[in-house]
Amino acid sequence: MPACCTMRAKASDMHSKDCVKVAVRVRPFNKRERDAGSRSIVSMVSSSITIQDPREPQSRRSFCFDYAYWSHSGFARDRGGLYVPEEPGGRYADQDSVFQDLGEGILENALQGYNATLLAYGQTGSGKSYSMVGYGPNKGLVPKLCDRLFQAIRENQDTRQCQVFFSMLEIYNEQVVDLLSRGSRNPGGLRVREEQQRGFYVEGLRTVPCDSVEQLMEQGTRTRTTAATHMNANSSRSHMLIILQLKQIFSKESITKQSNINLVDLAGSERQRSSGSEADRLKEGTAINLSLTTLGNVISSLADVAVGKKVVHIPYRDSVLTKLLQSALGGNSRTVMIATLSPADICYEESLSTLRYAERAKRIQNRAVVNESPTERLVKELKAENARLLQRLSRLGQEGRRANDETTLTCLSFLSLCQERRMMQMHPYILNINEDAQLSGVVKLFIQEGNSVSLFILIQQRHAVFRNEQRRVTLTPLAGSKVIVNGNAVSQTTELQHLDRLILGSNCTYLFIGYPSERGGDDWSRYDYDYFQSELAAAEGIHLGESSAGSSQTDPSLLAVFYDYIKLMPMVAEANQMSQELNKGVEFKLEIKNLALSDSKGHDLEKEIAVRVTCMGRKQVWMWSKAKFVNRKFLMEEAYQQHQAEKSGDNVNQGDKDPFWDPVEPLLLGTAHLWLQSLAFRIPLEEQLEVLGSEGTEEAILQAQLVPCTFTGLPLGEDDILIDPSELLGRRLDFQLVLEQCCGLRWIREARNRGVQIGLFDSSQPLYSPAVWHNVNPLLDHRVHFASLHTSQRLLDYLQSSAVVLELWGLQGEDAQIWMHRYGMNDCPRLAMFFYSIICKHTSLCLYNSVCVLQPVDSAEPSCSVRVLQQDLEELKSVNTSLRKENHSLREQLNAARNGGDSVRGRSVRPSCDAEFARALKVFYHSMTSVRAQLQRLRRHRPSVRINVCLSAALVDVSVTTIRPCLNI
Ligand SMILES: Nc1ncnc2c1ncn2[C@@H]1O[C@H](COP(=O)(O)OP(=O)(O)OP(=O)(O)O)[C@@H](O)[C@H]1O
Known part of the structure; x- marks a missing residue:
């Protein structure tokens, strides 16, 4: 029996105290997961689901939900592109079976007069939009539900009169954007108000009477795409809400019923934690997605209430989303949540967290009632509404701005869609490609023969001009604008070929579609957002190499770094753009850290992505981790939007709260290895070490020595050189590490107000030489004495195979002193002592005498x-x-x-x-x-x-x- 069929009860079969119904759906592997050779860690039996920890296969967690849908395998694609079970009755849960269980129930509820809510929750790319809206012929719950609603209305015409009103909005960064409004956006978004009868509502939200929603949804998706571009925003961080109001008049019974259906595609759940565990001065008080965090808090509180715990306060008022969903959660609504997840081992943490979230949501109890009232009231309301709409229509008619009129929107959209299809069959055009697949292909810009089209993108009024002359389409970047074609920057007029990839400005990505005669039957779907970014990365010399093509052999950690790189690339471009527009004078650059670094055995360390931040004026440099950058980028967007709203001049958010700024701190410039082998023979070593930066650049030459010595520090002579290192076993070993001079310091050459320090790296708490400033070739003259009281075999092995890793740290500005003081970096006893213990731990050496005199x-x-x-x-x-x-x-x-004196005499003593x-x-x-x-x-x-x-x-x-x-x- 298919898993999806085990719970036959419909979502409408609920009692007066209704628990939120929860469904879980597992999607197929995506390309990244296939490339990484992912393994499924999720299994389903009936409506229970088990997840296995990939690091501890014996550790499993099982959950039981109202519905569980296996959409991971066992499917085929029919001719129309529809995903269906491979064989009749197979276990694959297709869109139809999900709708039958969840959608039909919601519909019945709404027709009975209950409010109903459907929420989709899950990590980015887990299939929320697929389940809610669907892709192409695989229509999701929303369109299916609307189709069925209008069908039901038609079928019941003789018993009731119905009217459906449609609204569509987006919540991004606590701002409400009306997706049906094509006029200029309200700075700061629409306001959420509260009325005693009505509860929370969005003031001024367009509500369109309709008998079909397809065009309205297309219109909404288009607005969402452009809104995302204008706000420098990421759609997977926004929540999309569709509100259907159903008003029914039962003339015979003289009653009316009104119900609201809320259909909510939530933001990617992992965003709540995207600032990670990383320390950031601006982390406190930053909620990457306040609405999602608050939703979690509301659900937890309600789940506690359900099990009888005393809860003082449910924090509905803490976010826009929870205000608007107040009745859906613990109130007058019948609510269903669909939690979507990936079954891949690499998504274990996220999937487990989704399941836990869903389990909590399952406990919430609502109290739904039929919203019924005598007819007169609704008739009065409807009359008032009609009068209002008529008034608006005539006003807009006079202004000649019918396009914005809500009553004509459907019709106009329909016309433009027809036109659009005709145009697609006649002219070349560019098609938007978005990170969110749901928003890809919704913007088309036609380039008709003899015409030129200007593209307007953020910073510049006009960005590029497309010309179509004699069926040749060319693109001309305008002065100062950034245009990339197939991964390469262009500054001259360039002729476009069918399927060329264009990136305009920081991150507006388009696919060029040539004349129909050039199109052939090629599959455009491979030119997705990742393709664009990979092409750009390749132009910068970052690519996965041969084995990546669909094979499962690519090192998963390399793959992760690569995907991190292409994910952060557009974000870095946007951050640069915001910095430029806000006159911050800060430049961001992606780097792959540790590329040239290695551990004490000379092995390459794991690579990771970092963002190098440079304040151009003061020549200050910071290195931000990925998590910190993502967090800061969010805050930059906030600052940018605030600036847009206020147009308050430059340099918003200066000072402590400025996300573009940090107090200066020392920066790791590069490392050098000083191999210890000579010590095993007690031979002195003098080296000119190349200090290499994380990108393989030479940062400086470091002159260093290893000097075997007596315990008082006197250098050993030639007679003390050993032929066989094992002679050291059990004996004491003293040596000094001498750091003589640094030559050709690139860091200081770039800005003279800087300094450097050398750190001895053997853990995260190294020992540092004193700081030297303003000199490209500074003398260090730093000496550290080490002693091993008892040389063990382990120590000998270590000496013969390992190196001391010396770190070159860059100090900047006067503030660096403050930093060092605060963190106790300069000659701090803690570091010295750490070093001592570290050496003890790893090498059996111990620090005997350091020349450092410790400061307070x-x-x-x-x-x-x-x-x-x-x-x-x-x-x-x-x-x-x-x-x-x-x-x-x-x-x-x-x-x-003493004891064995006689007995052992003549033997080995x-x-x-x-x-x-x-x-x-x-x-x-x-x-x-x-x-x-x-x-x-x-x-x-x-x-x-x-x-x-x-x-x-x-x-x-x-x-x-x-x-x-x-x-x-
Ligand atoms: N059940 C499914 N069957 C087949 N393909 C699916 C299924 N669920 C998701 N997908 C595919 O996975 C990809 C990501 O899905 P989707 O866009 O729905 O994710 P999402 O959770 O909405 O992401 P975001 O938070 O970015 O909006 C899409 O290409 C979609 O076609």
Whole structure:
């Protein structure tokens, strides 16, 4: 039995207290998922659905819903392009079966006089629009429901008179846009008002009486596409609402029924979390999608109410969407939610979160009533409405602006559609391609012979001119405008060929369709938004390579980086455009971080996308993570819209809240590797290291040395060179890392007010050399002493196969000092101590003596000082542990030497054993002296007093008592 058929109860079969009905639908793999060789982690039996964690296959979660639709596999495409089950009765749930369960129920409810709501929830690209609106012949719930509604009205003409009113709106960034209004947009959007009887409503929203909705929906989608362009907005972040008002008059019974049907295609659910876990100064108070976040809060509160928890407040008023859906959630409405998901392993987190959301929604209880009243009231209302419409019609007629008249809109749209079809068969045209497939192909610009067409795009009044002369179509970019044809920027008049890809301005993408004679039977669908962006990326030298073509062999992490790149590319272009328009003087550039970086074994690190932000005037540079950029881009859009609304001049949002700005911070410029192998032979090494930036550029030459030495720091002589590194086993090893000079610093050459520091990288908390400023070839003269008390095999292996990764950090402006002070970067004891522990952890080396003299940490922060001390104590404890181990092994050696003296004589005991032991003890006592000194200093410390600790005694123990027994041996 097909999964979709297991719950035969219709959505209308509800009791007076109705739980929200929830359906889940799983879509087929998309191209990206197929390319990545994705695996399905979702299974369905009847109306229950199980999801498996791809990292822990034994971890599964099951959920049970009212309906579960398997639309992932088992389908075929018929001649008309309709997706149908491969075999009759197959498990694939097609659009018809979804409609039968959900749509029919909603329709029945509405005809009975109940308000009804249908919500689609899920991550971007999971199939919300496919289920709600549909694509081509695969009509979704909304058109099917409308068709059936009008059919039902016709069939019931003799018992009731009906009128249907249609509205379509979009909520983007808490602004309401009327999608049926073709006039100029209200800055700030339409207002949401509240009336006692009516509840929340959108003031001035167009409501069109209709007997078919196809053209209205096309009109709405077109407006949505252009609105997205004008607002620099991303449609998957907006919510689309269609409101159908059904008014029925039952003359015989003298009653009227009024019901509202809300059909809601929600924004992509992952957007709520898109600012990620990334730290950003402007993260607080930023809700990427306030409406979606609030919807989640409302659903959670209502779910709590349903299980008897005490809930003080349901936050309906916190967002536009929840205000408008108040009756749909916990109120007078019969509500159905369809949660859509991808079954791919790479979407596990999102799909699980969708299922959890849907499970919560299932608990919500509504109280729907039939909205019935005596006829007179409705008749009065309808008369008033008709009078109002007539008045408007005549006013618009006088103004000669019939095109905006709501009563004639349907007819005009229809005419233009007919014309449009005729034009498509006669003329070349450009067709918009949008990231949201639903909005692609809705704008067509015809280029008739003998005519020239100007395209108007954001910044510039006129952007480019298309000419059609003697059946040759050319494109001429206008001065200062950005035009890209097939991935390449053009500045001259260019002749267009059928299926050329055009990008105008920052991100307006169009496909050129030539004369019908050139068209042939080619499939245009492959020229989707990803195709445009991939072509652009390829022109910048970023592509996936041979194996990517449909094969499952592409490294998934590379694929992810590639898709991140092409996703962020248009956003970066838009950010640049906004920066230019708002006179911010900031430039954004995409970079693939870690391209040239590698770890201490020389292996390439995983690549990731970052955005380099440059303030052109002050030559300040920031590196933003993807998550931070996405967050900031959203805030930039807000600032941009605010600017558009107020036209308040340049440089809006200056200061702390400015999303284009950040306090300056040090920037990682590049890395160099200093290989440690020579130390295993106690051979000194002098190197001129090339410091490479993340894009492989040479940032500087760093002169560095590794000097094997005595524990007091005296360089070893040639006699100390070892032939066999294993001779070091069990012995002490001291060496110094000397950073002599940096030469040819590109960073300083670009702007003299900058400085640099070198960091020793072995974890996220490296140790830094002192800062040097304003000099392209600065002397560093920085020396760090390392010691291993007991050279283990692991350490030897490490020395022979690894490198110290040296990081070159760029410091900028005076503010950098502030940063370093705040974060304790300059000569901070914490970093030194971290370094010590890191070295201990990874390499069995320990920091013995650093030349760094530690500066005070901010005295205004005593708690910070205490924290530093606590960290110091932790480090000291671990040193104590290693000392005790050392002590233990020394004791064992001593016992073996004493007890087994005679028995082992003549075997392997070396005559120098006692001398060696004595030497080791000497070292030990020396260390202990340092420990005591350090301990005393720590004990004297008071948090309110400035710390002034010298790291030269880093080998410290906190507890002398614990070590005393060791001293007694
Ligand atoms: N059940 C399905 N059967 C076949 N194809 C589907 C199905 N669901 C979705 N798709 C395809 O997946 C793609 C993405 O679907 P859709 O545009 O509906 O996603 P969405 O969730 O609405 O995304 P957005 O949030 O960006 O609007 C479309 O190309 C669509 O044709």
